[in-house]
Amino acid sequence: MTAIIALSLFGISNLFLGFWFPRKTIQNITLLFLVLSMALTVSDWNHELLWFGNMFRTTNTSINFSLIIQLAAFFVVAFSKAFGEDDEHSHPAEYYAIMLFSVVGAILMVSFDHMIVLFVGLEILSVAMYVLTGSDKRNLRSNEAAIKYFLMGSFTTGILLFGITLVYGATRSFYISNIGTILTSTAPESMPTFLFIGVLLIIVGLLFKVSAAPFHFWTPDVYEGAPTIFTMFMSTIVKTASFAALFHLVSGIFGSLYTIWVLPVYFISMLTLVVGNISAVYQQSVKRMLAFSSISHAGYLLLTVSSKQLSTTSSILYYSLSYTLATVAAFAVLILVSEYQSARVEKPENFSSFQGLAKNNPGLALCFSISLLSLAGIPLTAGFWGKFFIFSDTFSRNIIYPVILAILMSAVGIYYYFKGIIAVYFKSGEIEKIEVPTLYKVALWACTIGTIILGIYPNLVKSVF
Template sequence: MYPILVLSVTGLVTLFLGFLKSKKILLPASLLFVAVAFLSNLIDWNSPGLYFYEMLEASNLSILFTSIILLSAFLIMALSKGFIDDEHAHPAEYFALLQFSLVGAIMMTNFQNLIMLFIGVEILSVSMYILTGSDKRNLRGNEAALKYFLMGAFATGIMLFGIAMLYGANYTFNITDARTLLLQPVTDVRPVFLYVGVTFLLIGLLFKVSAAPFHFWTPDVYEGAPTIFTTFMSTVVKTAGFAAIYRILEVSFSPMYNFWWVMVVTMAILSLFISNITAVSQNSFKRMLAFSSISHAGYMLLAVVGLNNKSGDSIVFYSLAYALATISAFGVLMVVSKDRLVDGRPNENIAVLNGLSKKSPFLAAVLAISMLSLAGIPLTAGFWGKFYVFADAASRGHIWVLVIAIAMSAVGIYYYFKPIIAAYMKDGEGDNIQLSSFYKIILGFTTAGSILLGLFPDLVRELL
């Protein structure tokens, strides 16, 4: 629980640093704060325990989820220099909000009490609403922020109603006690509250991870938000959301598997169909990755459907593989698009990647490996991520679901290769792209991580 304390304090410190005349200290200070939070997170390794009046729990699994969240945040912040150099930007506020949002994300991975889950979701969500519309000159971003806020508010209300129903059924917000009560004989009234509560709680959480049919906000918000915050949204928010979904279903509601697995598998199939079919026709790189995010939500739901003692490991590995590839892809887009303006904002179409291999072989290689990993091609982390979630679904006998998932993976290969073809097989305009050494290190790290986990997947799986 130490990262929560660290980031709560450092978020306030970051706001005060904003009063300094020079803004150059904000980025290194924020990176240092997140690094300290990451190290403090490891203190509880192999030392499980309850904190804050038994409302939060630290376990090795929650520590791994928190580590992925903090690592993703560190890498994304490290790529943010180009955005905060804008004269209209407010870097102190941005970095403080990112640190506060991490507090909410960590609460979602460690909650032992449904009230803490709700607070975590709200801290994370409110920060994202603000950051989505942070570029006031961008009307599309303002529209995206309003759309995200309105739909997110409805989803939060539904989730809160579900929590109320669960309290009415179990008379407790503690998720472990709720499981104990599920194993006891009940009256005719409690199951009604229970089923409604589980359904509404899942709807609220599935909205956060952009699973169909609660995905309609995703393409517009991803496209309208500044790319740096889109990257944060598609990695940190998704990891926290799936950590919460897995935790609540595994700890509390695994005895009700026969009730909720039909709903979850239906949403997984919808996510795979809608996202992959729609992504094929996209010309915007960000919208393509938005539908990609929806499809990966579907794949990760397969691990939940195949709930077993290895499902947590599978979601951890998939989250890390997806985060590394996504940060690489958006990192390349930020560099390539920043000087190619259309109507005053960066050109984010796939065509902007044309001829990238000639202008920057390094960026082209980073892009290619990230796309291959997202597509699940062997020797990348994405291949093993899909393999593990498919294996989890197969362990429950859901072979028919795997047939659909594999078919949709084949569709995904088509649109993931579009950026690679643009970078290597098409001619583009513009001069050679110059990168700072620090930017190269960050993108080199994410790319090497995708390859390393593709070659040695047990590096993560054996931690639990």
């Protein structure tokens, strides 16, 4: 709770600090703010508390999700390079402030104990992302992406609110604990039909945010059109917060209605796996490939969300952390390469722009390759154990066919992830030495080393979760 108050104050402070400090200093101050907020979050460990009229609850699980979200925000800020040197059109203090406010919304989504808090957190996060997606005002792709994201997001918000309304109509409460008690103590056959519709509509609203098929159509265009640094933010923080909220609902108050929602969710997870992986195979743009990759990873996470095993919580947390580290590293290298190639080739974000990267930039090539290997689920990386834990949870419920499909789609994923590795190491190209700022380099190697450590010692972190 104290982290939410602190981040809100930090965001407001950033707006004023922008008048007095240069952009590089603002970046360092924002990083300091995030470190302080993480320290405040850790201080609530093992203290389950209710806040704001029992509408907000802190638990160890919500603290873990909050830490992953804030860690992702830390890396995004570190990779922002102070948002370039364009003093006229880029305003880093405002960007950093909006990012801090969006982290507040994400933390509300992982700690809510009241349906209205879920809605408020989702809207704080969403509105911030609408603004950041269209922040490159001179880029038509950015403008188009912002409009698409806003229209689709607004429509889905209506679906979510309608679902919350139906659940309230059936239970007469917005409080998670009250709803859970009513649903557990009431026989399913005596519940009104519109309650089940409301549950499904709430799940659909959150599935949009995690880019699950068939609610994924906005993702490739929005990811491609948004400035890459905000695409990094969107693909990690938004996805983690939305999955945490979805898991909190289906494992808690909607757990007694498992038979109602489990089959639709399993069907959507399998559809998401197929659409995400097959579509990624045909992409020539690394950015669009990572967009469809994000869709496919939503499918993997949906499998374990539906499993309802004792280890499901730790599996989701581990997968979220491993996915976050690999994704921010991949996007970080993409930012550097696309900036270098922007004046040299027509499409700087394509795989062809990475050809020959290893010759003069072996460090960047290694970090990029390890991140792709982790996303592909190759052993000795964090991504391998993330998928292993998810498959184990699902298989433990004797659910065979979704696991078989997920394994087959993982094999498909190896193909398109290795396209990037082949371009980096086995294709000829002329990429000179790319100058990387010290902070950027440290953050990039931290993600890479973290991916390897989690791959070699998975229980090091999973035991904490």
